[in-house]
Amino acid sequence: MISRMYSRFCQTLPAPEGSSGLLVAFSGGLDSTVLLVLAAQFAHEHGLGLRALHVHHGLSPHANDWVRHCEGVCQRLAVPLIVERVQLALGNGESLEAQAREARYERLAAHLGEGEWLLTAHHQDDQLETLLLALKRGAGLRGLAGMVPNQPFAAGRLLRPLLETGRRELAELADTLPYGWVEDESNQDTEYDRNFLRQQLIPQLKARWPAMAQTAARSMAICAEQEALITELAEADWLQAREGEALRIAPLLALSAIRRNNLLRHWIRRQGGDMPSRELLGLLWQEVALAREDANPQLRLNTLECRRFQGQLHLVRPNLAPCHEVLPIRIGETVALPDGLGHVSVQGNVAGEGLRAPRSDEPLSVRFQVAAGCMLKPVGRGGSRRLKKLLQEHGVPSWQRGRLPILYYGEQVAAVAALFVCDGFLAQEGGIHWHWQQAAAAE
Incomplete structure (x- = not known):
């Protein structure tokens, strides 16, 4: 069984000549254990350096035991292990899930060398969870496209070689391996949205429609293609309407409302802004772009502010104040x-x-x-x-x-x-x- 999965694993990765080494995000759980075993074989066959990184979040009373388990697995596989301890801010309004993810990727980015590949153990069932969460948020095509198998990340690339593999298949392989794995008790807490989907909703969906994860993955792939297409269109429109990093209003008047909104989202994304709602995009157009000639309109878009000047739209930091220093x-x-x-x-x-x-x-x-x-x-x-x-x-x-x-x-x-x-x-x-x-x- 491992040979079949290893063959599929190799097919999903780019040519090994393009990598200066591998870094595996290793939680010690079932999925990342299988990933580490496959990555160790790949690294050995292609003469690549391999390291694993484990993030100790300090949230579970068993966190130190998980570190010891990860050390043991890595020692048996002759893989160097990096352990990073992070401190999360409890009660600051941001979910622990989001904080933990951000801290994890921050540490992974810091350790990823030039040209290295970061491998994570996201699989097909994770994709289904991602799709359902995107639907809950009312996401557009970009959100519905889910996780991509290969993307730039920090100084290298982020690869997810198990995205076409279901968790059941990973569990069957993990049972044949001598390493065991850790179980995070927080995965049973259905107060977290992803755990609710994983523990309660998705089992019912798959019981009714066993191929649900595969068909959802196909829909997400179609969404990814369509997102790429509208991004190409937005980039072409941007080249016609741009003035530095500003956007000239006159070319936007000739576009349909749908195409204009597509360009506005593209422009905001280019400058690192959060995606506005459809309602906020409507306000941007009506109250800023089409405001009276003698007006000085402005609209807050979370971390940025949209302003108009001499027929152009600008995105600036909010609350800019005059300086008085000498x-x-x-x-x-x-x-x-x-x-x-x-x-x-x-x-x-x-x-x-x-x-x-x-x-x-x-x-x-x-x-x-x-x-x-x-x-x-x-x-x-x-x-x-x-x-x-x-x-x-x-x-x-x-x-x-x-x-x-x-x-x-x-x-x-x-x-x-x-x-x-x-x-x-x-x-x-x-x-x-x-x-x-x-x-x-x-x-």
Whole structure:
């Protein structure tokens, strides 16, 4: 039996030449024990390094016994074992399931080397549970597609070579092995949604329809294909509508509502945002994109905020506030700006056009504000204007005002970000150079 399953295991993996080694997520349970045995044979045959990692969550009184069991199995298989202990925050509002999973993958990512494969023991019955949980949440195609067998992860790849294998088949093989396995008593607690499905609902479904896990897997594979197709469409629409990381509204007007929503989700996902509900997408379009021309609309999308400026949609961090710091700086120095705005530097003796050297009574500083009523005259302009008007002319969005670094000579504004130099501070030769290196998410 093991030879049949090992053959299928090998067929699901990429060519071994593409791997620099294997790391197995090893809980000591039935599924991961079978996985470790198969991975040990594969690593031996292909001359690959193999390690196992066990995460001690500290939630069970038997957790230390599980570590000892895992050590024994790994010793018999001649596989090095890494044991990571994590501390979960009880009573912080986040489920222990979610915390434990996040902590586990955090440790796995930290130990995964460049080009290594991380193997996990997710199987066909886990896929069925994932599908049912996605249906409970009202997930879209991405959620209904379930877990994929091969995906990028940390410095390597995450592979799930048992996804086409049912748990019953894994149990039959585990019974023939001499290692045994641990049973996590929390798996019997049906207060957890996944355990409720596993212990109560799925057995009834499979009793009525024995092939339920296989047919669900086929449906999930179709969903994965359709998700890939609409992602291709969204990427094509994105290339037509993008302006940097912003989205031009005009091209969106020509799209159907369904296609437009697909693009908006794609855009939000690209910038690391949480997927909004259909209702929230409707509000984004109606109350932000189609708001009055003279309005300054904004909509909170959990960890991001959608803003509109000059016919474009922008995603920014919420609650951006003006900066009021005064940061002294000297020629040759680089200074970190507050609130993740990046760094500024001033370098001397620069060939070509630059800022004139400051006099001894003109100490340099970086600020973010100008005095009320202050008028600035950029080089080449016929007259002076208020900073707000100048920033509008340069197309600076309202939420960035008060967050742009301004170089002062004493109490005089010499330059505003990379936008303009004020009259009287430009040098044709041998001046100093002022540079703002923005952070990736400076908005």
